[in-house]
Amino acid sequence: MAKDHVVIIGNGPAANEAAIALRERAPELRVTIVGREHVRQYKPHFLPALIAGKITEHDLFVRPIESYSQAGIKLRLGQEVVDVDFDTRRVILAHKEVLRFDGLIIATGGKPRIPEPFLVFQDVMMTLKTLADARVWIEKLARVDSVLIVGGDLTSVAFAKALVSMGKTVKLMVDEHGFWPLHLGDETRQEVAQRLASSGMELVACRKLKGLARVSADEIRVETDCGRYTVGAVGAFFGLVPDVKFLARSGLYIERGIIVDESLMTHYDGVYAAGDCAQVYHPALRDYWVSIGYRNAENLGRIAALNLIGGKVCAETPPESIFHVEGVKVPTSWWAEI
Ligand SMILES: Cc1cc2nc3c(=O)[nH]c(=O)nc-3n(C[C@H](O)[C@H](O)[C@H](O)COP(=O)(O)OP(=O)(O)OC[C@H]3O[C@@H](n4cnc5c(N)ncnc54)[C@H](O)[C@@H]3O)c2cc1C
Structure with missing residues (x-):
């Protein structure tokens, strides 16, 4: 035709x-x-x-x-x-x-997908999809030393490692939304999380993000169900x-x-x-x-x-394929189970 x-x-x-x-x-x-x-x-x-x-x-x-x-x-x-x-x-x-x-x-x-409970924090969180986003991250990282990554999807793994290689402090909050759309069982999620921790990231054990407040241009106060701390930037990684x-x-x-x-x-x-x-x-x-x-x-x-x-x-x-997340085999395709 x-x-x-x-x-x-x-x-x-x-x-x-x-x-x-x-x-x-x-x-x-x-x-x-x-x-x-x-x-x-x-x-x-x-x-x-x-x-x-x-x-x-x-x-x-x-x-x-x-x-x-x-x-x-x-x-x-x-x-x-x-x-x-x-x-x-x-x-x-x-x-x-x-x-x-x-x-x-x-x-x-x-x-970038932002799940419903996180929409309220949207203005404070940064994402990474485009070259324009990357340029914003580069500018931000020239000024800040610590980053909290919330969500922890597959793209965030490479990103978090890049941050560690730059000498940044990386906190990773892998909650029940972590690695969406993969449905990792508790055991696999913990195994992935342990491997990430051994790459130099700090895993935040908390399950609930209660508040994000911008204190200054390069300071964000984070409130979770297990405490408060301050970081320079917060990245939202919940898949696409x-x-x-x-x-x-x-x-x-x-x-x-x-x-x-x-x-x-x-x-x-x-x-x-x-x-x-x-x-x-x-x-x-x-x-x-x-x-x-x-x-x-x-x-x-x-x-x-x-x-x-x-x-x-x-x-x-194929409806299913094997993904490797930090050496752990995950038997699903990224989006097959949405
Ligand atoms: C940080 C990051 C890391 C990744 N790592 C991997 C990886 O390791 N392995 C892997 O397989 N995949 C990876 N991916 C995913 C992979 O890049 C995507 O699956 C792939 O690019 C999808 O291709 P696409 O052509 O469907 O869409 P995209 O690459 O998203 O391209 C869509 C294009 O459409 C344009 N567009 C959208 N709406 C409009 C509109 N209304 N008018 C005009 N233009 C429009 C966009 O600007 C963009 O140019 C990664 C993605 C990101 C962001």
């Missing part, structure tokens, strides 16, 4: 892999990537190393900016999609420009949730992510979703799964592109 103009929303691995596959397999198509951030594609898993000063921003980027024009891909950076009209097949940008599409791939990824709020009134079926079939197509013809924002039908599970990960996103991006141009490829990610 030929589609003259394919718009791809997002600029992460799913989006970029989709764009490359489209240009390689269907060079007659016009392909446009629309990305909210002002920078070209980078590797989010390198952000902790950037913060620790082990690499430069240059090392984060996946490919040179010229490669987009060379490949015939139109790259629109710093432009946010705020709505999609599926009847007229138009994407609406924040600055009111409208882009017509024949085919659409939505690859908007995830955004699909970044799809802007589509809430578009008519797309959205549950945890954008509902798609095994070919990654939504119920609109020629409209696909891939990567962390997609909730994919799995025939063996007879259910929909959201799965997170860099390679997984690349793979889904490529599959969506191939199917958009008439392929018949199924997204066959």
